[in-house]
Amino acid sequence: MDINSNKYTYLFSIVMVVIVAAMLSYAAISLKPAQDANIELEKKQEILSSINVVVQRDAAGPAFDQYIKQSLVIRNGKIVENPTQPAFNIDLAAAVSQPLETREVPLYVANIDGKEFYIIPMRGKGLWGPVWGNLSLEKDGNTVFGASFGHKSETPGLGAEISTALFSGQFVGKKILNGSNFVSISVVKSKTSSEHEVQGISGGTITSVGVQSMIQDCLAPYIEYLKTVGSTVAPAPVSADTLTAEVSSL
Amino acid sequence: MSSNEQSKPKSGLFSKENRKLLADPFNMQNPVTVQVLGICSSLAITVKLQPAIVMGVSVLVVTAFSNLITSLLRNLIPNRIRIIVQLVVVAALVIVVDQILKAYVYDVSKQLSVFVGLIITNCILMGRIEAFALGNTPWKSFLDGIGNGAGYAVVLIVIAFIRELLGSGQLYGYQVVPADWYLNPETGTGFYSNNGMMLLPPMALIVVAIIIWVQRSKFKDLIEK
Numbered sequence: 160m161d162i163n164s165n166k167y168t169y170l171f172s173i174v175m176v177v178i179v180a181a182m183l184s185y186a187a188i189s190l191k192p193a194q195d196a197n198i199e200l201e202k203k204q205e206i207l208s209s210i211n212v213v214v215q216r217d218a219a220g221p222a223f224d225q226y227i228k229q230s231l232v233i234r235n236g237k238i239v240e241n242p243t244q245p246a247f248n249i250d251l252a253a254a255v256s257q258p259l260e261t262r263e264v265p266l267y268v269a270n271i272d273g274k275e276f277y278i279i280p281m282r283g284k285g286l287w288g289p290v291w292g293n294l295s296l297e298k299d300g301n302t303v304f305g306a307s308f309g310h311k312s313e314t315p316g317l318g319a320e321i322s323t324a325l326f327s328g329q330f331v332g333k334k335i336l337n338g339s340n341f342v343s344i345s346v347v348k349s350k351t352s353s354e355h356e357v358q359g360i361s362g363g364t365i366t367s368v369g370v371q372s373m374i375q376d377c378l379a380p381y382i383e384y385l386k387t388v389g390s391t392v393a394p395a396p397v398s399a400d401t402l403t404a405e406v407s408s409l
Numbered sequence: 410m411s412s413n414e415q416s417k418p419k420s421g422l423f424s425k426e427n428r429k430l431l432a433d434p435f436n437m438q439n440p441v442t443v444q445v446l447g448i449c450s451s452l453a454i455t456v457k458l459q460p461a462i463v464m465g466v467s468v469l470v471v472t473a474f475s476n477l478i479t480s481l482l483r484n485l486i487p488n489r490i491r492i493i494v495q496l497v498v499v500a501a502l503v504i505v506v507d508q509i510l511k512a513y514v515y516d517v518s519k520q521l522s523v524f525v526g527l528i529i530t531n532c533i534l535m536g537r538i539e540a541f542a543l544g545n546t547p548w549k550s551f552l553d554g555i556g557n558g559a560g561y562a563v564v565l566i567v568i569a570f571i572r573e574l575l576g577s578g579q580l581y582g583y584q585v586v587p588a589d590w591y592l593n594p595e596t597g598t599g600f601y602s603n604n605g606m607m608l609l610p611p612m613a614l615i616v617v618a619i620i621i622w623v624q625r626s627k628f629k630d631l632i633e634k
Contacts, residue, residue, distance in 0.1 A: 168487040175494065179501045186505045193512035201515070216516070 202247075208307040209293035210269050210276050227278075229268035235260050236383025251282040252289065255377060262380050269295065276304050277388070279381055283373025286365040288312040290321065290373060294330070300389030303344070306330035308370065318366030329357040336389075341382045346371040422548065430552045434560030436628070441564040442621045443631060446532040450524050451565050452613040458581045460520045461569030463510065465562025469555060471502045471528055476542040476554030478502075483543050495538045496529070503528045533557055568616050576607030 160167055200216050203223040207214060214222045230246035232239040246265035254264050267278040275298045282291040288311035295304045306327045313319040320326055333344050334354045346359040346367040359367030421427070440446045447468075454460045475498050479486075486494050507525045510518035518525065528534070537557050542550040573579055578586035578601075590601040606612050625631045 162485065162487050163489065168490055171485065171487055172490060172493075175497060179497055183501060183504055186508050190508045190512040194508070194515075197512070197515040 205291075205307055205309060206267060206278055206280065206293050209278055209295040209305045210271060211305050212271070226269050226271060227267050228270045231266045231268065232263050233266050233381055233384055234263045235380060236387075238384070239263060251280055251291070255282050259379055264377070264380050266381060266384070274298070277381075277385065279378060281373050281377035283369055283376060285310050285313045285321075285369040286318050286363075287314070290366065290369055292321075292327075292370070292373070294374065294378070296335070296385065298388070300385030300387075301334050301336045303330045303333045303335065310366070313366050314363065316362075317360060318363035320360045320363060321366060321370055326357075326360065333357065335378055336382075336386070339386060341379070343375040343378055344371070427549060427552055430549060431556040431559075434553075434556040435563060436624070437631070439560045439564065439624075440533045440536075440557050441561055441617070442624055444533075444536070446536060447561055448617070450527060450531060451561075451568060451617065452610045454521055454524050455565055455569040455572055455613050456576065456608055457520075457573050457579075458566065458569045460517055461565045462562070463514060463517045464521055464524065465558075465565045467506045467510070467525060468528055468531065468533070468561050469558030471499065471506060472534055472537060472558035472561075473551055473554035475499045475502055475534055476537055476550040477547055479538045479542040480545060480547040480550035486543075491543065492535075492539075495535060499534050499538070500529050533561055564617070564620065567620060568613055571616050572607045572613060575604045576612075578603050 162171075197216075200219045204214060204216055204219040207219065207222055207226060210226065212222060212226055232242035232246045232249070242263065246267070249263065249265045251264070254262055265280060267280075269276040269278055277296045277298075277300060279294045279296065280291070281294060282289060284290065290308065290310045290313065292306060292308035294306045296302065297304045308321045308327055310319060310322060313321065329351075330344065332354070333356075335341065335343055337355065342355050345356050347356045348359055348361075348364070351358055359371075434440060437443065441448065441451055450464065450468075454464050475495070478498050479495055482494070482498075503526065506528070507518070510521070510525060537553060541553045545553070570580070573581075574585065578584060578591075586601060586603075590599055592599040592602050604612075
């Protein structure tokens with residue numbers, strides 16, 4: 160057969176495409192379990208890093224089981240009793256695109272040396288792609304204990320700096336509630352003037368704004384729940400001024 | 410196309426001619442320093458040794474096997490769609506390599522990010538397939554692929570060695586510059602600090618240029634007239 164005839168060319172392309180497609184599907188399917196395991200461990204590692212537990216990826220599995228005592232599903236400020244899927248499996252990217260009232264989001268309850276923390280996973284938009292993070296709150300459901308952020312493709316040296324400890328460390332001790340109002344934490348350009356603000360990254364304004372709206376948006380469904388759990392520990396909500404005084408005196 | 414080469418007497422697996430195919434790309438025919446191919450990736454992923462080594466090995470595997478497969482198919486490929494066929498072969502191999510990296514060296518694959526995918530566009534690959542594998546026997550093409558992949562990997566590793574050592578004071582992630590050499594602004598001890606410039610792409614370009622300079626002053630034949 161003439162290898163330069165049209166018939167042969169078509170035949171060759173068809174056979175080639177079918178063979179290559181079959182090979183690639185086989186490779187993708189057979190390697191999927193190993194890849195998913197990596198992604199799951201990385202997720203556990205990120206969740207743990209928000210409560211300042213830094214572990215190697217290989218050790219993330221056991222450490223997660225050790226520290227995370229409960230995984231809850233929250234909808235509109237209330238625990239969902241019989242969730243359709245476990246909290247850990249919730250696809251946050253899909254969840255945050257739903258309206259606040261119907262959104263089902265995970266909440267992890269961690270326990271370190273007898274102290275309880277609530278960990279809230281977050282996901283939002285940066286400049287070039289998704290940004291995400293985990294925010295851990297103390298038992299009062301108000302004070303930030305730790306935060307960690309990640310991103311897909313923010314500009315190195317500018318927006319990408321959100322994943323450094325220099326940025327996430329600022330969140331420690333900040334408050335998300337003012338009295339009983341939800342005010343979230345803003346990422347501001349100038350010097351921070353209150354316990355609801357952290358400093359953004361110069362040159363990374365759009366990423367910083369993205370982080371701010373991510374925190375605002377992702378905390379919202381939990382607020383009612385956090386207030387309920389917070390009221391059982393903390394005495395009557397204190398005014399913001401007293402809290403600032405307390406923080407600065409520490 | 411191939412009737413001539415097959416009528417030649419068979420040479421040994423590692424005859425002088427075949428060894429030359431392996432050795433040439435290391436020096437006189439180096440894809441990066443002599444042919445100046447695959448420069449972009451050699452700038453992007455040479456900040457540290459580990460990703461550079463993984464990248465070098467990935468490219469080596471892809472060049473070797475894409476050369477081998479194309480050479481096996483060379484009498485079957487319709488001339489008019491040969492570039493497409495070459496691309497499909499390379500792309501399929503790159504996807505497989507990418508999937509394997511994601512499954513077994515996840516952290517490195519995150520550092521390499523898009524550059525594994527971009528192996529497809531690495532000029533070394535298409536260059537070797539088009540110029541060599543389409544007209545030579547599978548074994549020779551395979552050796553040529555290994556030689557060129559290794560030639561690329563060696564340059565990458567040399568650049569990464571220099572950049573990681575001077576830029577971060579480490580090699581393969583291990584600290585090699587003693588910690589008490591570092592200048593400590595508080596106590597005023599130490600005298601050394603890492604060269605942050607080395608971590609930026611322009612210094613990779615300068616390191617490549619220095620390698621080319623050293624190579625050409627040693628082998629005068631390489632200097633263009």
